[in-house]
Amino acid sequence: MEFGIHIGIRGCMITRDNVMGLATRAEALGYGVIGVADHLIVPVHTDVRYPYTADGVWPGAPTGECFDCIATLAFMAGCTQRIKLLTSVAVVPHRPPILAAKLFLTVDVLSGGRAIVGVGSGWMKEEFAALGTPPFDERGAVTDEYIKAWIELWTKDRPSMAGKYAQFDNVVFEPKPVSKPHPPIWVGGESAPALRRTVQYGDAWYPVSNNAQILLNTPQRLKAGIDRLHKAAEKAGRDPGSIDISYVWFMPPSWTARPGVDGGRQMFTGSADDMLEDAAALKAIGVKHTLVYLQRPTIEQTMDLTQRFAEDVVQKA
Numbered sequence: 125m126e127f128g129i130h131i132g133i134r135g136c137m138i139t140r141d142n143v144m145g146l147a148t149r150a151e152a153l154g155y156g157v158i159g160v161a162d163h164l165i166v167p168v169h170t171d172v173r174y175p176y177t178a179d180g181v182w183p184g185a186p187t188g189e190c191f192d193c194i195a196t197l198a199f200m201a202g203c204t205q206r207i208k209l210l211t212s213v214a215v216v217p218h219r220p221p222i223l224a225a226k227l228f229l230t231v232d233v234l235s236g237g238r239a240i241v242g243v244g245s246g247w248m249k250e251e252f253a254a255l256g257t258p259p260f261d262e263r264g265a266v267t268d269e270y271i272k273a274w275i276e277l278w279t280k281d282r283p284s285m286a287g288k289y290a291q292f293d294n295v296v297f298e299p300k301p302v303s304k305p306h307p308p309i310w311v312g313g314e315s316a317p318a319l320r321r322t323v324q325y326g327d328a329w330y331p332v333s334n335n336a337q338i339l340l341n342t343p344q345r346l347k348a349g350i351d352r353l354h355k356a357a358e359k360a361g362r363d364p365g366s367i368d369i370s371y372v373w374f375m376p377p378s379w380t381a382r383p384g385v386d387g388g389r390q391m392f393t394g395s396a397d398d399m400l401e402d403a404a405a406l407k408a409i410g411v412k413h414t415l416v417y418l419q420r421p422t423i424e425q426t427m428d429l430t431q432r433f434a435e436d437v438v439q440k441a
Contacts, residue, residue, distance in 0.1 A: 125407040127438040128157025128415040129430065130212050130372055133196060134189035136423040147200045149427060151207040153434035159212025159242065159372070159415050160197060163190040167250035175247060175335045194227040201235035209235055212372065212415065213242035213312035213330065217257045217266040221273040221290045222297075229278065229301055237302035242330055243271065244312040245321075258289055264317055265289070271309065271325050278306035310370055314338040314349065319356045328368035328412070329353050333391075334375065341385060343405040346371065350410060370413040371406065377416060377433050392416065396436035403441040 129150050131137050137146070150158055166188035177183065197209040209231060219227070232239035245267040246252065252260040266289050273290040276283045277297040284293040301307055311318060311326035314335045322329040331349060333341045340346045354364035377392040377399065384390035391402045406414055418433060420426045 125403060125411055125441060126156035126413045127403075127434075127441065128155050128159060128208070128210070128413060130159040130161070130374075130415045130417050131419050132161045132183065133191040133193070134183075134187055135419065135421060136426060137419060138189050138191065142423045143196065143199065144203045145423070146426065146430065147204050147207065150430060150434075151204050153431060154438050155207060155430075155434065157208045157210050157240065157413060157415060158200065159210040160193040160200075161212055162193040162214045162218070163248075163251065164192060164218055165251060165254050166190060167248065167254065170248055170250045172247060172249050175337065177334075177336075194224070194231060197231045197239065198227075198234060201231055201238065204235075204238075206238075208238045208240050210240040210310065210415075211242040213244040213310070215246035215251075216243050216270045217246060217252065217263050218255055221270040222277065222292060224270065225274040225277040225297070228274070228307055229297075229299070232301045232303055232307045233299060237307075239301075239303065239307040240310055241274075241307045242310045242312055243267065243321075245317075264321075268321065268324070271321075275306060275325075314340060316352075316356075319353050320360075322353060322367060323357045323360045323362050326367060328370045330370045330372070332372045332374050339385065340371075342388065342391065343402075343409055344386075346406070346411070347409040368412045369410050371411050371415070373414060373416045376418060376420065376429065377437075379432075392437075396440075399433075399437045400441055403437060407441075 136142055147158055193211045193214055200209055228239055228241050245263045249260045258266045269287045269289045273285050276285055278301050283297050308327040309325055310328040310330035311322040312330045314331045331340050340349050350369055357364040373392055381394035382390040392399050418429045420429055
């Protein structure tokens with residue numbers, strides 16, 4: 125199983141030196157993927173509950189700091205050689221489809237085929253309004269159609285589309301991606317629509333551990349989610365084995381054991397041996413990639429945690 129790191133572009137991760145330093149350090153330590161979260165503009169107030177924290181507050185809300193995630197990956201492409209570059213995840217309706225397809229293509233080509241297109245339909249209604257996207261309530265249909273448009277642009281010599289949200293014809297879209305047939309698509313989300321989208325478009329399912337409504341924070345719970353995915357694939361006539369499983373563990377590791385759900389120990393807490401057992405448990409249920417959230421308030425703390433987790437887990441798992 126391959127490990128990666130997930131970062132939010134805020135706090136200590138909004139300087140050139142820190143973004144470059146963490147990307148190159150993660151690569152040197154043996155991480156296989158670096159994932160960058162997506163926000164373009166942050167509302168002062170939102171009435172929408174963030175799905176992935178206990179209090180429903182998005183961690184980026186206090187400052188509103190954010191970079192474009194795809195542009196950040198393009199920057200990382202220039203200072204790394206091996207590590208794969210993931211949007212974790214790009215909110216598909218936020219960018220016009222031709223623009224997004226070209227941005228992902230640019231990262232893919234300039235990185236030598238290391239781009240991974242992590243996608244989601246979004247959750248913050250006020251951000252959609254500020255960006256002037258299609259209606260928030262239609263974001264699922266928009267997401268599906270935009271992904272279709274990307275694939276058309278990436279793979280066809282003379283791409284065209286006449287959809288409700290995406291229309292183009294009489295265009296040349298070159299060069300084509302280094303990754304064939306196109307950059308891998310990892311579909312984020314834990315809901316039934318996310319599973320359907322994964323089956324229809326995804327090379328991998330990419331759920332988060334701690335959605336308060338659909339907790340996947342133990343190997344057993346994640347296995348139940350994988351079983352739901354496989355049933356959806358079989359119903360649609362797709363081989364479940366053709367869909368990789370990637371996973372975000374959204375809490376920092378701790379070398380002090382913490383209580384988890386169902387009376388057990390929280391994953392990736394305790395001793396190094398405990399964490400290796402957790403890695404083995406995830407691998408046993410079919411997880412191919414696990415990204416951990418290692419960002420801390422300072423770059424020094426973030427680097428220290430990135431190195432310690434690499435030495436105790438990544439390089440031994």
